[in-house]
Amino acid sequence: MTRDEVLAEFRAADALLEGHFILSSGLRSSRYLQCARVLMDPRRGSRLAEALAAQIPDTIRGRISAVVSPAMGGVIAGHEMARALGVEAMFVERPTGTFELRRGFRLTPGQQVLMMEDVVTTGLSSREAIKAIEAAGGEVIAMASLVDRSGGAAAFDVPFFSLLQLDVPTYQPDALPPELAALPAIKPGSRAEA
Numbered sequence: 001m002t003r004d005e006v007l008a009e010f011r012a013a014d015a016l017l018e019g020h021f022i023l024s025s026g027l028r029s030s031r032y033l034q035c036a037r038v039l040m041d042p043r044r045g046s047r048l049a050e051a052l053a054a055q056i057p058d059t060i061r062g063r064i065s066a067v068v069s070p071a072m073g074g075v076i077a078g079h080e081m082a083r084a085l086g087v088e089a090m091f092v093e094r095p096t097g098t099f100e101l102r103r104g105f106r107l108t109p110g111q112q113v114l115m116m117e118d119v120v121t122t123g124l125s126s127r128e129a130i131k132a133i134e135a136a137g138g139e140v141i142a143m144a145s146l147v148d149r150s151g152g153a154a155a156f157d158v159p160f161f162s163l164l165q166l167d168v169p170t171y172q173p174d175a176l177p178p179e180l181a182a183l184p185a186i187k188p189g190s191r192a193e194a
């Protein structure tokens with residue numbers, strides 16, 4: 001899938017939002033990619049996951065035996081990715097603020113896992129999810145995300161695949177450009193505010 005085709009999927013889903021957003025990291029942005037809207041259409045979700053799975057070299061793909069994603073945003077993306085890879089999907093969640101594997105999901109010691117996100121901005125949530133998967137016994141051998149909006153700044157210890165790479169400016173809350181400060185801020189994600 002080309003970059004234009006991926007962007008067309010996001011546009012068709014009304015998922016490219018403009019305004020004043022409080023991101024998971026606490027940073028602010030004038031743009032938000034609402035992947036939940038993209039994944040509202042399961043056929044669209046499956047098309048995107050197939051395209052992302054096709055980027056993963058066979059040497060890695062053949063070793064992945066589960067996809068684990070961080071809730072909420074990663075859940076549907078991870079499920080579609082697991083379908084594309086022909087493996088099981090699980091998720092970690094943070095009922096008390098820290099990601100953990102619950103609901104009877106289990107990893108065998110050393111089980112090789114793909115960690116799947118919907119969006120990477122700073123990469124903090126991804127690193128926290130990887131830590132939780134490793135604490136549960138898994139070995140994260142690669143990660144993937146529908147969107148990497150870090151402009152290449154988010155770096156990981158494992159190979160990282162993404163369908164759409166963007167470089168979207170983010171701002172500290174006390175250093176907003178005036179046009180952003182003039183808009184009411186909304187926080188679409190579910191991480192508790194610091």
Ligand SMILES: O=P(O)(O)OC[C@H]1O[C@H](OP(=O)(O)OP(=O)(O)O)[C@H](O)[C@@H]1O
Binds near residue numbers: 024071073117119189
């Ligand atoms: O790379 P980062 O700076 O960590 O930002 C990206 C994260 O932010 C969003 O999740 P959020 O914490 O808003 O919660 P959600 O998944 O429940 O929407 C998104 O789903 C990623 O997990």
Ligand SMILES: O=C(O)c1cc(=O)[nH]c(=O)[nH]1
Binds near residue numbers: 025032118
């Ligand atoms: O950093 C975030 O929290 C974030 C950014 C974005 O564009 N989309 C999203 O779902 N989360």
Ligand SMILES: [Mg+2]
Binds near residue numbers: 074
């Ligand atoms: Mg998330």
